[in-house]
Amino acid sequence: MTTQRRLAAYALGLDVLSVMVFVAVGRRSHEEGSAVAGVLETAAPFLIGLGAAWLIVRAWRWPMALLTGLGIWPITLLVGMMCRNLIFGRDTPASFVIVATIFLGLCFVGWRMAARVLARRRQSSALTARRA
Numbered sequence: 001m002t003t004q005r006r007l008a009a010y011a012l013g014l015d016v017l018s019v020m021v022f023v024a025v026g027r028r029s030h031e032e033g034s035a036v037a038g039v040l041e042t043a044a045p046f047l048i049g050l051g052a053a054w055l056i057v058r059a060w061r062w063p064m065a066l067l068t069g070l071g072i073w074p075i076t077l078l079v080g081m082m083c084r085n086l087i088f089g090r091d092t093p094a095s096f097v098i099v100a101t102i103f104l105g106l107c108f109v110g111w112r113m114a115a116r117v118l119a120r121r122r123q124s125s126a127l128t129a130r131r132a
Contacts, residue, residue, distance in 0.1 A: 004060075011063030011112075012054065015072065018107035019046045022100065045088055046104075049079030066116065069109040076108070077101055 023043040053075035059068045077100060084090045
């Protein structure tokens with residue numbers, strides 16, 4: 001597997017993990033249980049949204065870029081909320097939209113920002129080690 005494909009796979013995995021953590025925390029805070037079927041049913045609209053966002057943004061091209069995170073965030077949110085309401089028949093109260101917006105934004109952009117900082121530190125350490 002090429003480095004670019006590996007990065008894309010890691011990035012997609014972290015984005016999916018972000019959605020799953022969002023769902024798990026939400027279900028737990030509302031005491032809805034942690035059964036796998038329930039978690040998957042709750043996550044499905046946002047996973048559909050994430051898939052659409054990855055296709056629209058072509059996230060595999062620059063999976064680690066902050067702009068990729070900024071691009072997939074609103075698309076995932078919008079498609080996820082629409083699917084949740086129109087396909088899955090679940091309501092989308094304003095408080096839920098606000099929490100989802102903040103949580104998913106922090107996750108999609110946040111882990112990419114952290115990865116960028118770590119990569120720069122690693123690169124700086126490598127340069128320092130070569131000079132010594």
